[in-house]
Amino acid sequence: MSDLVVVEGLGHRYGSRVALESVSFVVRAGEFFGLLGPNGGGKTTLFRILTTLLPSSAGKATICGHDALRYRDEVRRRIGVVFQSPSLDLYLSARENLRHAGRLYGLSGRTLETRLESLLDRFGLADRADDLVRALSGGMRRRVEIAKGMLHEPSLLILDEPSTGLDPSARRELWSVLEGLRDRTGVTILLTTHFLEEAEHCDRLAILDRGRLVACGSPAELKARVGGDCIRVDCERPDELARSVSSRLGIEATVVDGQLRVETRDGPALVGRLMSEFGGEVRAITLGKPTLEDVFIHETGHRFELADVVNAVGEKP
Amino acid sequence: MSGQTPPVDGGASRNPAPLPGIWLPCRTLWQREMVRFLRQRGRVIGALGTPVIFWLLMGSGLRDSLQVPDAAENVSYLEFSFPGAIAAILLFTAIFSTISLIDDRREGFLQGVMVAPVSRASIALGKILGATTLAVGQAIFFLVFIPAAGISTGVGSLLATLAAMILLAFGVTGLGFWLAWRSESTQAFHAVMNLVLFPMLVLSGAFFPTAGSAAWLQKIVACNPLTYGVALLRHTLYLDSASPSVSPGVSLPMALGVSLAFAMFTFVLSLLSVSRETTRVLQ
Numbered sequence: 001m002s003d004l005v006v007v008e009g010l011g012h013r014y015g016s017r018v019a020l021e022s023v024s025f026v027v028r029a030g031e032f033f034g035l036l037g038p039n040g041g042g043k044t045t046l047f048r049i050l051t052t053l054l055p056s057s058a059g060k061a062t063i064c065g066h067d068a069l070r071y072r073d074e075v076r077r078r079i080g081v082v083f084q085s086p087s088l089d090l091y092l093s094a095r096e097n098l099r100h101a102g103r104l105y106g107l108s109g110r111t112l113e114t115r116l117e118s119l120l121d122r123f124g125l126a127d128r129a130d131d132l133v134r135a136l137s138g139g140m141r142r143r144v145e146i147a148k149g150m151l152h153e154p155s156l157l158i159l160d161e162p163s164t165g166l167d168p169s170a171r172r173e174l175w176s177v178l179e180g181l182r183d184r185t186g187v188t189i190l191l192t193t194h195f196l197e198e199a200e201h202c203d204r205l206a207i208l209d210r211g212r213l214v215a216c217g218s219p220a221e222l223k224a225r226v227g228g229d230c231i232r233v234d235c236e237r238p239d240e241l242a243r244s245v246s247s248r249l250g251i252e253a254t255v256v257d258g259q260l261r262v263e264t265r266d267g268p269a270l271v272g273r274l275m276s277e278f279g280g281e282v283r284a285i286t287l288g289k290p291t292l293e294d295v296f297i298h299e300t301g302h303r304f305e306l307a308d309v310v311n312a313v314g315e316k317p
Numbered sequence: 318m319s320g321q322t323p324p325v326d327g328g329a330s331r332n333p334a335p336l337p338g339i340w341l342p343c344r345t346l347w348q349r350e351m352v353r354f355l356r357q358r359g360r361v362i363g364a365l366g367t368p369v370i371f372w373l374l375m376g377s378g379l380r381d382s383l384q385v386p387d388a389a390e391n392v393s394y395l396e397f398s399f400p401g402a403i404a405a406i407l408l409f410t411a412i413f414s415t416i417s418l419i420d421d422r423r424e425g426f427l428q429g430v431m432v433a434p435v436s437r438a439s440i441a442l443g444k445i446l447g448a449t450t451l452a453v454g455q456a457i458f459f460l461v462f463i464p465a466a467g468i469s470t471g472v473g474s475l476l477a478t479l480a481a482m483i484l485l486a487f488g489v490t491g492l493g494f495w496l497a498w499r500s501e502s503t504q505a506f507h508a509v510m511n512l513v514l515f516p517m518l519v520l521s522g523a524f525f526p527t528a529g530s531a532a533w534l535q536k537i538v539a540c541n542p543l544t545y546g547v548a549l550l551r552h553t554l555y556l557d558s559a560s561p562s563v564s565p566g567v568s569l570p571m572a573l574g575v576s577l578a579f580a581m582f583t584f585v586l587s588l589l590s591v592s593r594e595t596t597r598v599l600q
Contacts, residue, residue: 087429104433
């Protein structure tokens with residue numbers, strides 16, 4: 001069994017609002033897998049279904065070989081879950097929180113204490129283990145959350161927006177913790193994120209937008225689909241320019257967020273041609289290798305950050 | 318962690334966590350309730366102080382103005398209302414403890430419990446037993462006022478009263494759990510409390526004798542499960558006395574039977590609400 005998570009035609013509606021529609025992908029064992037999408041894209045719904053908290057209204061999710069809908073306890077004992085919102089008891093210490101969590105997973109006595117101590121140690125929490133959680137910093141709390149998710153040695157660790165609310169240094173620290181975990185224990189990691197930079201670090205990605213899967217693959221594969229280079233032109237009248245570029249040079253140009261955008265195999269050559277033909281209208285021109293943002297635009301036709309707004313508006317019933 | 322070298326298959330074949338059964342999660346959730354209670358000092362003081370002050374002030378104030386029918390000449394209001402004060406302590410502390418369920422949902426602790434392979438029965442049971450323990454613990458403290466109330470009790474009577482308190486607390490905690498599980502906020506919960514629980518207490522024969530009141534009122538009193546709880550306490554407190562100074566109004570088997578049925582009913586209600594719902598946890 002090398003596919004740890006198999007999602008087939010998964011769909012969900014809240015009343016009449018479609019939150020997820022025929023989403024299919026696979027997470028392989030040992031992978032660092034990211035679910036990337038703007039807010040409101042369907043990530044949280046998918047997270048709830050995969051963590052057995054929400055029954056899907058269509059399709060099927062199989063986790064570690066068990067149907068997430070029909071064999072919830074079989075799935076629950078094999079996955080560790082780290083929520084976006086805190087799930088720790090603030091009136092308990094880190095050690096007490098872990099101890100209670102361990103017992104909920106059937107651990108007790110010496111086994112529980114040994115695991116607990118080694119996790120506290122490994123996550124750099126040993127000195128603060130007896131302080132109430134409310135006295136710990138955000139980064140430390142997040143580490144306690146992850147330690148809690150790893151206590152029962154799950155095959156799959158699922159994290160919902162783990163870096164939301166963390167400052168850049170705590171975010172980097174979080175990533176080294178996760179990467180260390182994966183390398184040391186072989187646990188498969190599935191996380192949701194709306195940070196493009198973060199998604200770059202994943203082995204493979206599924207990109208969600210408005211409840212649909214728009215692309216799935218490694219960051220390199222996804223970028224390769226866009227083509228060689230991306231050129232953006234900042235100009236006075238982008239729509240007019242797009243038409244003239246299409247008609248005079250015979251290449252497809254789109255307008256995204258007030259900028260002219262062209263995908264091409266040979267960027268430098270095209271920059272030269274654009275400048276010689278339309279130099280007068282260009283305010284600024286940028287040439288770059290495609291980023292995940294370009295992938296998102298390529299697949300959806302709109303920008304990633306703007307998608308937040310679009311989805312938020314679309315969400316209203 | 319399972320070993321120094323990562324498994325080749327990415328940990329897919331790793332042993333799953335053992336299924337915890339009913340009692341281990343139940344015990345750990347119970348224990349958490351105790352620790353949380355003790356760490357919130359305000360709760361300890363408030364829980365102990367309020368009913369004592371309430372009973373002493375009401376009892377002293379109403380001493381001369383209230384005639385207790387069906388009772389010996391010399392029965393004081395402090396004595397008459399003593400079982401009712403116990404019921405009030407049980408009701409209010411049990412219900413207030415279940416408010417923590419709303420906090421658990423809001424603070425997020427509950428979502429972590431819901432993704433664990435824990436039977437929903439042990440979630441309800443751990444929480445309800447925790448609140449029951451707190452309520453009974455406080456009521457036990459209150460028993461030191463038995464001499465002040467002028468009731469003479471023996472060991473048998475005390476033990477029977479303890480058992481009755483546990484039964485009553487379990488029943489009202491179940492009710493609190495069910496209400497709290499359905500409440501969106503603590504404010505909503507308070508509103509329901511005032512609307513439902515206060516009349517329940519007042520119309521239970523706890524603070525004034527209902528024998529002489531209007532027929533419609535007596536019907537409500539007869540339908541109120543707490544009436545039988547208060548009656549049960551009246552029976553157990555006077556178990557060792559030859560002639561009880563206050564008539565409980567309901568026979569012992571009836572009082573016990575209804576209290577047991579009420580406890581079972583609210584527990585099943587709580588259990589059903591936990592089992593049915595999975596989605597609202599993540600708000």
